[in-house]
Amino acid sequence: MNFRALVTERDTSGEVTSSVQELDDNRLPQGEVTVQVEWAGLNYKDGLCLTGAGGLVRTYPHVAGIDFAGTVSESADSRYGAGDKVILTGWRVGETHWGGYSEKARVDPEWLVPLPDGLGTRDAMVIGTAGLTAMLAIERLERAGLRPESGPVLVTGAAGGVGSIAIMLLAKLGYEAVALSGRTEHAAALTGLGAASILERDAFLAKPDKVLESARYAGAIDNVGGRVLGKLLKQIKYDGHVASIGNAGGIELETTVLPFILRGISLLGIDSVMQPYAARVRAWERIARIFDFGGYAKLVREVELDELPAAAGEILAGRVNGRTLVRVG
Structure with missing residues (x-):
């Protein structure tokens, strides 16, 4: 089944551009778990990946997005089944592995954590x-x-x-x-x-x-x-x-x-990219208990996939405060 993704490409002159494209499942990278992505975040690293700055992306075409939350649609791993709500952060996803700026993501199960009780997938990306x-x-x-x-x-x-x-x-x-x-x-x-x-x-x-x-x-x-x-x-x-x-x-x-x-x-x-599973789960569960979503709401804005290239420039220029959420699903 086809899905939409923000694909970042580099031409022969070295110019990096991104556009929303329709892809099929054959374009997905290897991985044992397929996730229907609902929400992603915009982070400083994402700005680097979308603009080609910093040399984080080595292989094009590429799909950025270093964190996302969604629902498992297929899994070859016993830890996750269809319908499970999950979060992914780190593990160089969105840098060396296709990330969350796509309606579908295929990843290794070790990179995921379960969505804590009481959180929705949008909540998870407010935190991110x-x-x-x-x-x-x-x-x-x-x-x-x-x-x-x-x-x-x-x-x-x-x-x-x-x-x-x-x-x-x-x-x-x-x-x-x-x-x-x-x-x-x-x-x-x-x-x-x-x-x-x-x-x-x-x-x-x-x-x-x-x-x-x-x-x-x-x-x-x-x-x-x-x-x-x-x-x-x-x-x-x-x-x-x-x-x-x-x-x-x-x-x-x-x-x-x-x-x-x-x-x-x-x-x-402090490194959050390669943090072990147990530490991630403990931190997510603690955040879920104390995060004040109402108090933080004014520092949250939402963008669509096609608005991300402009938003990437803003975050690199230091003009973004709080969290920018990407409505993917």
Whole structure:
């Protein structure tokens, strides 16, 4: 049976373009489980894949979409049967394997997790890779010893998908969440999600640099990297922890050993792509219990498949706040 997909192609000159096409099942990649995709998300990586930036896609034609949710239609694996609701995030799906910008996806069963009780497939993509990553960061910080009574937790890139959800989850869990953003027009929305205070990024970076600065934060979730991460490391309290999850501000890190050897802080790397199954399920079930869909609704917008190329440019330019959902099914 034919299905619609947003197919990304590269011509002989190297130009990358995407268009909605009608395909048949023979075009699907290998995999033991076929999913009728209902909703997908738009993430920074998707913007890279749809524009050809970053070299993430090596083989064309390609179908992007690093996360999606839908219903199993066929399965050769005993873990899933027709009618099961499932979520997929990570595993380089949408990069090296065709992803969720298609009415059908064929994947390995190891890449899927069951939709938690109480969630719909649209709910799952409101959360998406962004929410999963935020929760993985919080859980890693908690395993390192962070508690609400430890002190404020700084979230950088707070207006984006991961950052805004991290603010909400931290607040729901009783933490004092401080939002750092270069887009102060979103301050009211972040306060509505539970941010205790808002810091403007340029003002944060403009303060004179010292080898160590006043210890302000018990922990941090950093989406930015670059200068922002280097700066915040100097402001973490003794025995504090920073979860590094993104590089929107650059992959370079300028720092010294002093925050680590004089204050005993830890820099924790968070990867959601290859996260083991049990950790994914645990994080999804915890998010499902505390996520405030009503409170987050104003930070959600929906697009159709044919609107994705334009939306990809917006997310790469830093003009998207919250979550962008893709109505696929």
